[in-house]
Amino acid sequence: MEINHLLKKGVDMIKDREYGNPVLEATMVLEDLLNVDRIYIYTHGKEQVPENTVDKFLEAMEKRAKGYPIQYIIGNKEFMGLDFHVEEGVLIPRGDTEILVEYVLKYIDENYSNKPVNVLDLGVGSGAISLAIAYYNKRATVYGVDLHEIPLKVANINKKKFRLENVQFYQGNLFEGIKELGLEGEFNIIASNPPYISKEEIETLQVEVKNYEPIKALDGGEDGLDFYRKIIPESKGYLKNNGLLIFEIGYDQGEDVKCMMGNEGFKNIQILKDLQGLDRVVYGTME
Ligand code: GLN
Numbered sequence: 001m002e003i004n005h006l007l008k009k010g011v012d013m014i015k016d017r018e019y020g021n022p023v024l025e026a027t028m029v030l031e032d033l034l035n036v037d038r039i040y041i042y043t044h045g046k047e048q049v050p051e052n053t054v055d056k057f058l059e060a061m062e063k064r065a066k067g068y069p070i071q072y073i074i075g076n077k078e079f080m081g082l083d084f085h086v087e088e089g090v091l092i093p094r095g096d097t098e099i100l101v102e103y104v105l106k107y108i109d110e111n112y113s114n115k116p117v118n119v120l121d122l123g124v125g126s127g128a129i130s131l132a133i134a135y136y137n138k139r140a141t142v143y144g145v146d147l148h149e150i151p152l153k154v155a156n157i158n159k160k161k162f163r164l165e166n167v168q169f170y171q172g173n174l175f176e177g178i179k180e181l182g183l184e185g186e187f188n189i190i191a192s193n194p195p196y197i198s199k200e201e202i203e204t205l206q207v208e209v210k211n212y213e214p215i216k217a218l219d220g221g222e223d224g225l226d227f228y229r230k231i232i233p234e235s236k237g238y239l240k241n242n243g244l245l246i247f248e249i250g251y252d253q254g255e256d257v258k259c260m261m262g263n264e265g266f267k268n269i270q271i272l273k274d275l276q277g278l279d280r281v282v283y284g285t286m287e
Pocket residue numbers: 094193194195196197209217218219
């Protein structure tokens with residue numbers, strides 16, 4: 001079958017998907033399978049696609065038609081200009097999380113110019129936060145913790161892909177993952193994008209997320225705030241004087257998390273908004 005014809009067939013198969021971009025997605029999958037770039041696809045419409053690639057492409061389109069995320073099909077997602085390998089079992093990095101990373105990078109520049117800085121990332125997933133910080137600031141030493149095997153495997157694949165030496169990943173439940181390292185009071189920054197979706201809201205998530213992304217990376221308990229309740233008090237033992245605690249949060253959790261941090265003695269607590277103008281990040285410092 002010719003490239004043009006196959007693409008059209010793919011687009012037809014996924015065109016009714018509620019959250020999708022059929023032409024772009026079909027093209028991305030074919031690019032990936034043929035190992036060529038977009039320009040090639042657009043300029044070689046008459047070229048024949050090998051039979052087994054046709055089969056693989058149609059299989060992928062069938063999956064996508066059911067809501068399977070495009071990023072798992074092609075096996076990657078761009079975040080902070082870096083191409084992250086992703087697969088089932090890790091949350092797909094979100095553009096919103098770049099707000100947290102950009103703030104951390106700016107904070108390091110402003111407060112630790114020319115000084116080393118220790119960063120802890122709780123719940124690494126694909127490694128998006130840890131690796132983007134380590135990539136864009138080589139003075140940072142990043143410790144990433146995750147409870148599960150697949151995220152640790154994927155984060156290490158990405159670490160290798162970006163050739164980073166200044167980041168290490170550890171397995172464990174939040175702070176337990178680094179308990180053996182004796183780093184109490186040693187972190188300048190603790191960052192986390194924990195699971196924060198409330199029980200009620202999980203049901204309302206789009207199929208792509210609810211049926212295919214890891215529930216453990218999303219489920220924040222009854223009101224979505226379970227992880228903040230655990231992390232905020234424990235973080236105090238791991239932060240240096242003036243250390244920064246920074247979280248990604250759900251759009252309606254800003255005031256709650258701010259209040260929890262205030263109750264634990266954090267100062268200068270601020271909320272950052274995402275591109276839609278919704279609360280997305282909360283941070284504060286421990287004095
Ligand atoms: N932002 C994710 C979503 O919209 C949730 C990520 C999380 O729970 N940390 O599905």
